[in-house]
Structures are given as C-alpha cells and as structure tokens.
Amino acid sequence: MRRRVRVPMREQDPEERIKNFNEVALGYSEDEALLEADRCLQCPKPRCIDGCPVGIEIPAFISLIKERRYREAYRKIKERDSLPAITGRVCPQENQCEKTCVLARTGEPVAIGRLERFVADYCVENTQEIDKESSNDKRIAVVGSGPAGLTVSADLAKLGYSVTLFEALHLPGGVLTYGIPEFRLPKDIIKREFEYVRALGVEFVPNVIVGKTILLDELLEDYDAIFIGSGAGAPVFLNVPGENLLGIYSANEFLSRINLMRAHLFPEYDTPLKIGKKVLVVGGGNVAMDSARVSRRLGAEVTILYRRSREELPARLEEIKRAEEEGINFVFLATPLAFKGSNGWVDSVECQEMELGELDESGRRSPIPKKDSTFTLKVDTVIIAIGNRPNPIIAKTTQGLEIGRHGEIIIDPETGKTSKVGVFAGGDIVSGSATVIEAMGAGRKSAMAIHRYLTTGVW
Amino acid sequence: MYKIIDKKRLSTNVVQMTIEAPLIARSIKPGQFIIIMVYEKGERIPLTVVTSDKKNGLITIVFQEVGKTTKLLGKKEIGEELYAVMGPNGNPFPVRHYGNIVLVAGGVGVAEIVPIAKALKEADNYIITIVGARTKELLFFTDVLASVSDKLCVTTDDGSYGIKGLVTLPLKELLDTTHIDMILAVGPTIMMKAVSDLTKNYNVKTYVSLNPIMIDGTGMCGGCRVTVGGKTKFVCVDGPEFDGHLVDFDELMMRQKTYLEEERLALKLLEEKDA
Numbered sequence: 001m002r003r004r005v006r007v008p009m010r011e012q013d014p015e016e017r018i019k020n021f022n023e024v025a026l027g028y029s030e031d032e033a034l035l036e037a038d039r040c041l042q043c044p045k046p047r048c049i050d051g052c053p054v055g056i057e058i059p060a061f062i063s064l065i066k067e068r069r070y071r072e073a074y075r076k077i078k079e080r081d082s083l084p085a086i087t088g089r090v091c092p093q094e095n096q097c098e099k100t101c102v103l104a105r106t107g108e109p110v111a112i113g114r115l116e117r118f119v120a121d122y123c124v125e126n127t128q129e130i131d132k133e134s135s136n137d138k139r140i141a142v143v144g145s146g147p148a149g150l151t152v153s154a155d156l157a158k159l160g161y162s163v164t165l166f167e168a169l170h171l172p173g174g175v176l177t178y179g180i181p182e183f184r185l186p187k188d189i190i191k192r193e194f195e196y197v198r199a200l201g202v203e204f205v206p207n208v209i210v211g212k213t214i215l216l217d218e219l220l221e222d223y224d225a226i227f228i229g230s231g232a233g234a235p236v237f238l239n240v241p242g243e244n245l246l247g248i249y250s251a252n253e254f255l256s257r258i259n260l261m262r263a264h265l266f267p268e269y270d271t272p273l274k275i276g277k278k279v280l281v282v283g284g285g286n287v288a289m290d291s292a293r294v295s296r297r298l299g300a301e302v303t304i305l306y307r308r309s310r311e312e313l314p315a316r317l318e319e320i321k322r323a324e325e326e327g328i329n330f331v332f333l334a335t336p337l338a339f340k341g342s343n344g345w346v347d348s349v350e351c352q353e354m355e356l357g358e359l360d361e362s363g364r365r366s367p368i369p370k371k372d373s374t375f376t377l378k379v380d381t382v383i384i385a386i387g388n389r390p391n392p393i394i395a396k397t398t399q400g401l402e403i404g405r406h407g408e409i410i411i412d413p414e415t416g417k418t419s420k421v422g423v424f425a426g427g428d429i430v431s432g433s434a435t436v437i438e439a440m441g442a443g444r445k446s447a448m449a450i451h452r453y454l455t456t457g458v459w
Numbered sequence: 460m461y462k463i464i465d466k467k468r469l470s471t472n473v474v475q476m477t478i479e480a481p482l483i484a485r486s487i488k489p490g491q492f493i494i495i496m497v498y499e500k501g502e503r504i505p506l507t508v509v510t511s512d513k514k515n516g517l518i519t520i521v522f523q524e525v526g527k528t529t530k531l532l533g534k535k536e537i538g539e540e541l542y543a544v545m546g547p548n549g550n551p552f553p554v555r556h557y558g559n560i561v562l563v564a565g566g567v568g569v570a571e572i573v574p575i576a577k578a579l580k581e582a583d584n585y586i587i588t589i590v591g592a593r594t595k596e597l598l599f600f601t602d603v604l605a606s607v608s609d610k611l612c613v614t615t616d617d618g619s620y621g622i623k624g625l626v627t628l629p630l631k632e633l634l635d636t637t638h639i640d641m642i643l644a645v646g647p648t649i650m651m652k653a654v655s656d657l658t659k660n661y662n663v664k665t666y667v668s669l670n671p672i673m674i675d676g677t678g679m680c681g682g683c684r685v686t687v688g689g690k691t692k693f694v695c696v697d698g699p700e701f702d703g704h705l706v707d708f709d710e711l712m713m714r715q716k717t718y719l720e721e722e723r724l725a726l727k728l729l730e731e732k733d734a
Contacts (some may be wrong), residue, residue, distance in 0.1 A: 212546070
C-alpha cells in the first residue's frame with residue numbers, strides 16, 4: 001500500500017527555535033528520503049515538470065534517489081537548476097511542481113522540494129564537479145548577483161563564456177542575502193552555491209552600481225551581451241500619515257539590518273536595530289512572515305496585519321504554519337490608516353476594517369473599507385511588508401531602454417530581450433517582486449537566448 | 460582594493476584620506492557621495508568625496524571622527540585597505556550659471572562643498588562663501604574655499620576668528636544688501652534649517668545637502684526617507700540635495716537620532732577596548 005501522506009520533515013521545536021536563528025526545517029535523512037522517493041509513481045507523462053519554472057526532470061532525479069545514486073540525482077537536477085540547495089528550501093513547491101503531482105488528487109503530493117534539498121545537502125561534501133565547455137572569447141556582463149544573475153552567470157560560464165558578475169552591495173546573493181533570514185536559508189548554503197558559480201570561472205565584482213559606477217552603455221562597449229537582474233529593490237510604503245515616525249521600517253530595511261548587516265549581533269557587529277516589545281507587521285507575503293519571525297526571535301510579541309482574509313495570504317503555506325506555531329498573531333481584513341506617536345516614536349496604529357468585494361486584476365477578491373469601523377492597536381515597532389518595485393537606477397541612467405509604468409524593464413518573455421540590442425533582463429526587475437525560482441527560470445531563458453544571439457549573431 | 464594612499468589630519472577630529480577607487484574616481488560628480496565599510500563587521504556609512512583623480516584612480520574623502528565607525532576609519536593608516544567603498548550614489552548637483560551664489564558651510568560640510576564650489580565657479584558664477592565653526596581650532600579648508608570663492612567670510616561662535624556669531628549673521632546682512640540668485644548650505648542639519656528658515660523670508664532658492672542614516676544607498680531600504688514638500692523622498696536616490704524651503708528638518712533631525720543610545724554604547728566599548 002502506497003503511503004498517502006508524505007514523510008514529515010523534522011523541524012526545530014517552536015519553543016526552541018524562537019530563541020535562535022538556526023534553520024527551522026532540518027531536512028530528510030537518507031532513510032526518510034528513500035521512503036519518500038518511493039512514493040513517486042514515475043508517471044509516463046509526468047506533469048510535475050510542467051510546474052517547474054526551470055523544468056527540472058523530476059521523475060528522473062527521484063528515480064536516481066530510489067537507486068541510491070545521489071550524485072547522479074544531483075547532476076540531473078543541476079542540468080536545469082544551478083542552485084538546488086537554495087530552491088529546495090525556498091521554492092513555493094505547493095504552487096509549482098507539487099501542485100501538478102498526480103498524487104495530489106487523492107492525497108499529499110510527493111515532497112519534491114524536500115527530496116531536492118536532500119540531494120543537494122547530501123552532495124555537499126562532494127566538492128562540486130565543474131563541468132564546462134572550453135572557453136570562447138565572448139564576454140558577458142551580468143548585473144546583480146541574486147537568483148536571476150547567479151543562474152545566468154552559471155549557465156553561460158558552463159557554455160564557455162567569460163562572465164563578469166556585478167553587485168552593488170558588498171556581499172553576493174541579492175535578496176537571498178539581504179532578504180531571506182538565516183533560519184529559512186542559512187548563509188552557508190548561499191555561500192556554497194555562490195562558490196560553485198565562482199568555481200565555474202565567473203568573476204565577481206562587488207560594490208559596483210551599474211547605472212552609477214559604470215553606465216550600462218559603457219558596459220556595452222566592453223561586453224558582447226549584458227543581462228540585467230537588478231531586482232525589485234525599491235520598497236513600497238503605505239503613504240499614510242505618520243509613516244516616517246521612528247520605529248517604522250520597510251521590511252527591506254528591517255531584514256537588511258539583520259540578514260546583511262547582522263544587527264542581531266550588535267555590538268559585535270556595528271549596525272544596530274531598535275525593536276520594541278510589540279511589533280506590527282503589515283502585509284501577508286513571505287517577506288511579512290520573515291519579518292514577523294525575525295521579530296519573534298528578537299523577543300517581541302508580533303502581530304501580522306493583512307488587508308484580505310487568511311485564504312488570500314500570498315505567503316507559502318509552510319511559512320504561515322510555522323509563523324503560527326511560533327506564536328505570531330494575525331489580524332485579517334484590516335489596513336493602517338495612520339500612525340501616531342509620542343516623542344517621535346510610533347506608539348499606535350489607527351486601522352480600518354476591510355471586507356472583500358469583487359475579484360480584482362490579480363484574481364483575488366479586492367479589499368474594500370468597511371463603513372464606520374476603525375480600531376487602534378498599540379505598537380512599539382512597525383514593519384511595512386507590502387511589496388517592492390523594480391530598482392530604478394538603471395532605468396534612470398540608460399538611454400533607449402523601454403520601461404513599463406511600474407518601472408519594470410520591458411522584455412520579450414521568451415528570450416528576455418530588452419529594447420536595446422545586446423541587453424537582456426529577467427527576474428524581479430521585469431516582474432516586480434516574485435519568487436526565487438521564477439527569477440531563476442527567467443535567467444535560464446535569457447542565458448539560452450544570449451547563447452543563441454552570440455552564436456548566430458542575429459538579434 | 461580600496462587601499463589608503465594618503466592620510467592627514469585637518470583639525471583635532473577631522474581627517475583627510477586618499478583611497479584607491481578607480482571606478483568611482485572616473486564617475487563621481489560634485490554633489491554625489493559614496494558609502495564605505497571600514498571592516499567586515501562594520502556599518503555602511505555615507506561620506507563625501509572632496510576631490511577625485513581620474514588619472515591615478517584615487518578619491519579623497521574628509522570625515523569627522525564622531526562615532527565608532529568614523530573613529531575606526533580615522534585609525535586606518537596609509538597602506539591599509541577598507542573593506543568596501545561603493546559609489547557614486549545620489550544625483551549630481553545641478554551645476555549651471557545662476558549668477559550670485561552664497562555657499563554656506565559648517566562642520567565637514569566645509570569639505571563637502573568644495574567640489575560643488577569648484578564646479579559652480581567654472582560655470583561662471585559669482586561666489587560668496589560663508590564658513591562657520593564653533594571655534595578657530597575647528598576651522599579647516601578655508602584656504603581651499605578662498606581659492607574658489609570671490610569672497611570668503613568666516614564666523615566662529617566664540618569670536619576666536621572672523622565674525623563672532625552664527626553663519627546666519629553675515630548671511631542676513633548679504634540678503635539685505637545684495638541680490639542673491641541661489642544659496643547652497645551644507646553642514647549640520649540644524650545649520651541648514653536655520654539657513655532655510657532665514658532665506659525663506661527673502662524668497663531666494665536654497666539648496667541643502669541632507670545626511671540621514673543610510674544602509675545600502677541604492678534606494679533599497681528607505682531608512683533615509685525624509686519629507687520634502689509633503690512627499691516622502693529617499694535621500695540616497697532622490698537627493699542628496701533638496702530645496703531647503705520644502706524639507707521637514709524637524710523630522711530629519713529626529714530620525715538622525717534613532718540610534719543615539721546604540722551609537723554611544725558602541726563608542727564606549729571602543730574606548731574601553733583602546734584603554
């Protein structure tokens with residue numbers, strides 16, 4: 001009898017984990033992985049692959065796990081995904097490969113993400129083999145070292161291109177480094193995946209802002225093609241009164257202080273962070289969950305305020321569940337109207353109750369204010385996690401690059417080609433904030449298109 | 460990378476340092492700034508570049524040792540390297556022919572205003588510069604500013620040099636007697652506020668260069684947000700220069716004090732370690 005439920009993954013106990021920043025999900029052991037791999041039916045026409053933005057041959061790698069050929073399973077994944085230890089942890093599999101798994105119809109789908117992670121972690125000691133074609137004389141500039149940029153860099157380096165990867169910050173990884181907390185994606189994992197990209201021969205150049213330090217047009221003189229993966233780095237604020245009071249952070253600032261600058265280790269690290277007893281996080285996505293869970297680990301009582309209902313929460317189910325386990329409160333169907341403070345510091349939030357109306361552009365019911373119903377919450381710290389817009393720097397300083405109304409770079413979705421010859425773009429700079437794997441999928445497409453462009457010479 | 464090539468002390472706590480940063484040296488324009496990290500565990504802080512030498516790939520910064528980060532920076536010696544230097548950030552100052560200009564500088568603003576002053580001079584402006592300091596010992600770069608100004612006026616709070624009083628004293632006199640087309644004030648926020656409050660009455664266009672707390676400097680964190688004309692702006696990507704008559708200085712000064720306690724603690728620990 002085939003098990004209808006997946007093998008559970010061991011996790012740090014909620015009571016314990018809210019006192020540390022260590023990884024929450026502990027991964028499968030070999031036995032657990034074998035047990036779970038055995039659930040895969042090896043469908044002749046697998047639908048899981050269609051659900052994967054980078055098209056990993058899922059049944060094939062799971063079959064290799066069944067045969068305990070883990071290194072080959074790893075290589076199989078790596079054919080399509082340069083960063084499996086990362087995607088195995090942060091992909092929203094429930095909306096992708098696992099959603100289309102045939103087992104999902106009658107029970108739980110195969111835990112594809114957990115198996116991917118198992119393989120990636122298992123092979124960590126196996127110093128990653130470098131499999132690349134002989135070098136050609138073509139030079140590629142990649143802008144931004146987040147998931148899109150890392151993917152393009154790895155894919156093109158493997159094809160023999162000479163790749164320079166530019167990063168504005170002092171560390172590589174983009175949102176993987178400044179955005180996703182340690183307990184969800186340990187820094188060592190990012191480091192390991194990044195070292196692999198470097199070992200492929202990619203030259204990493206930190207502290208360079210393309211569009212300021214070097215203009216994109218200047219890069220075009222020195223490189224045969226450019227990929228822009230500069231991300232959705234511009235935080236959206238609510239634009240309500242009192243938002244600039246002390247104690248109110250964008251999620252980007254709050255998370256960067258911790259993840260990038262290590263403010264939780266102040267004064268060993270020099271960047272501080274002020275957090276009060278009562279924290280309110282505004283928003284309902286993964287970034288809101290991350291902000292809430294970081295706050296909890298810093299000892300705060302945390303409430304998430306979301307303008308729609310529980311069903312519409314855009315965060316991964318697993319992250320919502322973990323947030324709840326960690327004692328985070330949720331207030332649904334409400335949004336801030338104004339922040340009030342004393343001595344410059346925020347001390348309360350006036351909120352508007354909402355109700356759900358008609359379906360909007362996003363296919364979700366849109367929140368509308370409920371008449372005459374406001375309430376006040378006492379707070380010490382507020383974190384605004386309602387989204388990010390594409391970073392505007394390149395758009396502002398580059399001629400002839402077509403930009404959309406939200407500041408996104410306009411591309412041909414099949415190839416990532418921009419309106420400027422030789423320049424490709426992908427990831428959040430094109431889509432606005434989305435997922436790590438979607439950015440990687442876009443990077444992959446662009447890498448292939450760059451290869452075609454430079455092989456044929458046809459734009 | 461980012462090797463210190465030269466270093467000298469301009470006053471008791473103001474240091475000038477020349478650093479290897481070829482990409483910045485070739486791209487930075489007057490009004491823009493850089494972000495540095497002294498060491499791996501350090502903060503990212505914004506600083507102004509006073510001169511850049513494209514040919515040799517060097518930039519020169521001037522900073523005042525006030526907190527832990529600037530003190531650590533001040534201890535770095537020639538031959539040592541900084542962990543990170545990133546830039547240029549922000550927008551260049553709108554350099555053009557204005558006519559009669561008054562430049563008002565205080566604190567390290569004296570250094571910050573130098574590249575803008577040079578560019579404005581080259582754009583054929585008549586430049587009157589007012590430099591303010593608490594006392595004579597804290598004055599530096601007056602010779603440099605004198606060389607790019609048509610007129611230079613120095614004030615000290617205690618009267619130990621030049622006019623006794625604040626920068627607004629000679630500024631008011633000028634506004635009462637001379638036609639002024641534009642004013643640029645760079646220095647402590649309280650000084651820029653006082654200048655803006657004064658010039659508002661005369662309706663003279665007044666630019667100020669803001670210096671809030673920052674992290675990334677690329678528009679990502681929003682920590683440097685400030686209200687200008689009722690709208691929230693990010694100093695790192697929308698500034699750093701703004702119309703002084705529209706800036707909410709009280710909010711800015713409040714936000715600058717966010718980490719006062721932590722800054723004191725970090726400094727205390729550093730001093731204990733040194734002792």
